[in-house]
Amino acid sequence: MTENIYAPHLVTIKQVRDEAEGVKTFKLAFNDAAVGETFTYRPGQFGEVTIFGVGEAPISITSSPVDKGYLELAVAGVGKVTRALHLKQQGDVIGFRGPYGNGFPFDEVKGNDILFVAGGIGLAPLRSLINQMFAERDKFGKIGILYGTRYPALLCFRDDIDRWAGLENSGVLLTVDTAPDNGWEGNIGVVGSLLPKTRIDLENTVAFVCGPPIMIHFVIMDLLKMGFGEDKIITTMERRMECGLGKCGHCNIGEKYVCLDGPVFSYQHLKELGESVELHTFGR
C-alpha cells in the first residue's frame, strides 16, 4: 500500500522543558529510525501532532534542520490537544506527521541584513530560522532580534536569547507589555516600540514577523511606515486546519491553502489574498 497520508508516525518524547509560563518544549525522536533519518524540513514548516485518543493539532517546528536526530516543538497548553500534550512526560509516545507548508525563504534572503520581530509563542517558528541562519553566519549580514511578550514570565527560549545576544554582528532587544514584578530592566511597551531603537539599512534588510495576528498587523504597519518594501516583510498566517494537506478546506483563502501555500507569505502576497488583510482592518 502507498503511504497513508493521514497516518501519524510514532515519536517518543525524549525531553520536556518548561519554556515559559504555560509553554513547554518537547524534544522528539522518531521510533522508526529509518523515518527519522529521511525526515527533512525547512524552518517555518509545521507538523500535525497526535495525542492518541484526544486528537490532532498543527504545530510549528522550533528546532532547526541543523539539529540532527531530533525535533523540537514549543507548545502553549491552551487547547484540547495541546493541554493533553502538556500532561505527557519523557518516554511517552505521541504521533507526528509532516512536514507541511512552504517554510521561510532562506537562500533567497542570503546577503541581506535580517530583522526578526516576534511576539509571544511566535518566536517558536522564527527560532528554527534564527538558529539555521547562525549556523551559516557568513551568508547573512547583521541579524537583529526584537522580541516581546505580555509580561516577563512568558518570554521563551531564554538560553537561546542569551546566546544570540553574545554573537558577533547581532543584537537582541526584549520588551514586555507590562512588568508587574520587580527586576525587569528592559523595555516596556509593545514589540513595535523597539523599532525606533534599531538602525536599519532599509535597502538591504528583510524583516520576519511572527506572533498573534493583532501584533503582526501593527508591526507590519510600523515597518511600512519606516519604508520597508512590501516584498521585504515576511510573515505567517494562522488559520483553522484539520488535515494539513490541502483537502479539508478550512484554511482556504482565495485559491490558496495556508497549509500548502503558506503559512509563510510576504506582505506583498498576503495583500493579494484579500480576506487576510480584511481581517485586520474591518470589524475591530
Added chain:
Amino acid sequence: MSEMKILDKAKLAEFIEKLGADFEVIVPQREDGNLVFGSLDHTQPVVEFTGKPLVPPKEYLFPQREELLTFTVKGKEIRVEAHLDNVKRVIWGIRPCDLAGIKTLDTIFLSNYTDNYYQARRENTILMGLNCNEPCSSGFCSPLGTGPFAKDSFDLLFTDLGNRFLIETGSEAGRELVASSADLFAEARDADKAKLKELEEKCKRAFKSPLPSTVDLATVSNKLSGAWSDALWTEESETCILCGGCNFVCPTCHCFNVEDVPAEQQGVSTRVRYWDSCQLGGFTQMAAENTRRTQAERLRQRVFHKLVYIPDKYNGAVGCTGCGRCIEVCPGEISITNILGRVMVK
C-alpha cells in the same frame, strides 16, 4: 475508443442483477417519497425518473462520516490501523451534473497528496451515467456545459431512447462489463446515434435555466472579484438559518472535520472525518478569533470557492456543476443563480 450499444429496457434488470454477483449495486430508489441512491439489496431500482436524486452519489466515494484510523494504546506500544473501503461498487443512474462533480472530486482528492480513502473507493467504483432527456427544476447545467448530456467521467453512459437504452462506453472497465454480458446487448445503429444527438438538442432547447442569460461564464469570475465588497453578500445572506444544507447536497463540496472518538475498550480510539460546512460559524473558529465572522463573508466564500477558487487552483476544474440542489434545499431561498445574476449587473 468509445463503443455504442443498445440494451432493451426489459433487460436492464437482468444486467444489473448480473452485476450484483461481483459488485454492490447502487441505484436510485424511492424512499419516503424522495428519490435517493441506495444499495440494490433494499428495493428495486427506479428505472424511469425525471430530474435528479435528492443528493448526489458522492457519499459512496466520500461518506458523510468515515473512520480513517484506529489507535490501540497499550503502554508505550501503539498500533495504528487504517480502514480502507475496498468494496467493489457499481453506481447506476448518475446524472451528468453529478458525474461532473465526481470529476472535480477526483481532481481535489487525487492530486498532490493522494487521499488514500477516496482513492480506494474510487478505484473500486464503476460509474454508470444516465443522460437527462428533460431539464430538471433549478438545474442550470446546460449553460455551464456540464449537462444535460455527459461528455466524460463515466464508465458507461445510458441514454433513454424510449423502450431501450443507448449505451456509450467511456473506459476499459465499462467495455469489459458490456463484454461480460454480451448476449444482453445489441450494436447501436446509425439511427440510434442520430436519436442521441436529437434528444440532446431537444433537451437543451427546452431548458428554462434559472441562471440569468446575462451570466457570462468567461467574465463571471472577474465580475465576482469586482463585487467582493458589495452589499449584496449581506443582503443575500440575511435569510440563512445556518443549516448547512447547501453544502451537504453539493456534488463538489468536500470540506471535512477530523475528530478522535474514544472506543469503549480502554486505550482504543478511532479517528473519524465527517463533512463540514463553510456556512457554519465554527468552520473558521480558532482559539483567538474567527476569521469569517459574518454570514455575508461565509456566503461569499461558498460562491467564490465554487466559481473562482476551484477553477483557479485546479486548472479550470468545475466548482459548480449547475445541479441546482443548493437552491432547492435552502429554506431561506438563497439562490446562487440569483446572486450571479446580481453580480453581472454590478
